Amino acid sequence: MRVETQRVTREELQDLQGGAGSRPSGSGISSDAPSGSTAPDSDAPRVFVAGSAGVSEAPLGTGADRPADASADATDAGTGAGEIPGGGAPREELTLKERRARTREKLRKLLKDGKLEDREVEMEVHQTANLDGMMIPMGMDSMDHNFTEMLQEMLPRRTKRRSMKVGEARRILIQEELDRLVDMDEVVNEAMDRTEEMGIVFLDEIDKIAGERGGAGPDVSRQGVQRDLLPIVEGSNVQTKYGLVRTDHILFIAAGAFHVAKPSDLIPELQGRFPIRVELKSLDEKDFVRILTEPKNALLHQYRALIQTEGATLTFSEDGTHEIARIAARLNDRMENIGARRLQTVMTTLLEEVLFALPESGVTSVAVDRSFVLSHLEAIVEDEDLRRYIL
Known part of the structure; x- marks a missing residue:
């Protein structure tokens, strides 16, 4: 609210004090002014300002009595410190609430977008009592397997203030809320029924x-x-x-x-007690090829990652993979049949020299094809003595 102010002379203040007991009317201030004082101009415009102490009035001067800046902002002087005319909440308080609401919305959007995952926050974390060093009498474990959990439930839960990242704090809060939502008695009963x-x-x-x-x-x-x-x-x-x-x-x-x-x-x-008997056939070359290539953590993938740590790349051609599977199947037929474990011994012998030479040899790429496999394994496979003690 913007109002115009004026300089009030001592005589006008005395005039206002003399008429302070009467309410303003349509014609202005009460006319019972003391004698000898200069009464304000009755034609001068008047303004009524709602302040913290009630309603007051003051005439707006004209000419020399008006301030040089007639459009001066007198919000604080006319309406009080940050108060809205007609009563209500202070303007500063409303502005603070609006700023907080806008800040919360911005932070909520950043949190949903995942831009605050590395921000450090502090939160209260529940701590469980540590009973690892507690001596339990002999025989108590057979009487009650959840004796430790029962003691942890009886002891009061303490909280500790920890500093962590937003991602870790979210996981802890989610786990705490899930623990509150889950009815463990119902879970145990359902698990027992399914087990039986x-x-x-x-x-x-x-x-x-x-x-x-x-x-x-x-x-x-x-x-x-x-x-x-x-x-x-x-x-x-x-x-x-x-x-x-x-x-x-x-x-x-x-x-x-x-x-x-x-x-x-x-x-x-x-x-x-085992009336049904099933005999399984031995693994053949096709089975070994699938074992080498199809699993997520297949043996070929493991050796690729191992060679990559030395700064080199390892590739297996299709004919090389089939040759490795063929040699493993032949060894199982001629020697003790140890199944897929034979692939581990074959791969270790095949890449032994390569793993020993890296990274001093300066090799950056190793390609395993059929000729590579035969050059490293054929002599060992054909020699019975070497085959027995190496493969």
Whole structure:
């Protein structure tokens, strides 16, 4: 609000003091002025300003009484410090709220666009009690597997102020909110039901516990392991961290190479619990090619990355890959069949000289084709003594 101001003389102030008890009317200020004082011009325009102390009036002077700058900004003088005419919130407070709102919107947009991921922030992080050094009496672990978690829930949770980046803070906040939303009792019940109804247990290398009956030495311990597995496979109640699990409807699958032992070397009770037997065929050249090329972390990809650390590039041609697979299949046929593990020994022998020479040799590119494979492996494959101790 912009108003015009004037210089008020001492006589006019005395006149205003004399008429301070009357409200302004349409004709101006009350006319009961003291004698001897100069009354203000009744025709002079008057302005009423709403201030913090009420409504006041003052005539606007003319001629010499008017200030040189008639359009001076008298907002602070006429309306009070940052107040809006007619009452209401202060202008400074409204402006501060608007600035804060605009700032929050700008920061929210930058946060959504991912431009604040490296900004350092401080936040309160919940800390769990460390019970690693706590001595638990013997036997308590078998009585209650979640004894440590129970103690952590009983102890008060403390918070620590940490400085971290926005990305890490977001992950911590998301995890805390997920922990509040998840009903762990319902999760445990659902997991127990799925385990009992749709659970699958895979017993690998079961041929390692098979041995001739009536023997001595390690065969006795092998039969003991079979007897311990028997009640679980038959169906029983197994104590777990979250309660008892019935194994009556759980599918058990056992697998083994059985190069030395035979399935008939297992105890009869355990053989009866695996009525379906399936024999797998050995890996051939096509299988080795797929193993070398199709997996995400295939052996060829691993060696490319290893050579790249030395500042060189490694490439495998199609005929070179097939030759590596052919040699691995031949070695499995002539020697002990160790399956896909044979590829590791073949690749190590094939690239041994290259890995030893880098980076001092100055080679920047290595191409593995059929001729490269034959020049490094053919002599070893044909020599039985070298093949036995190297490959």
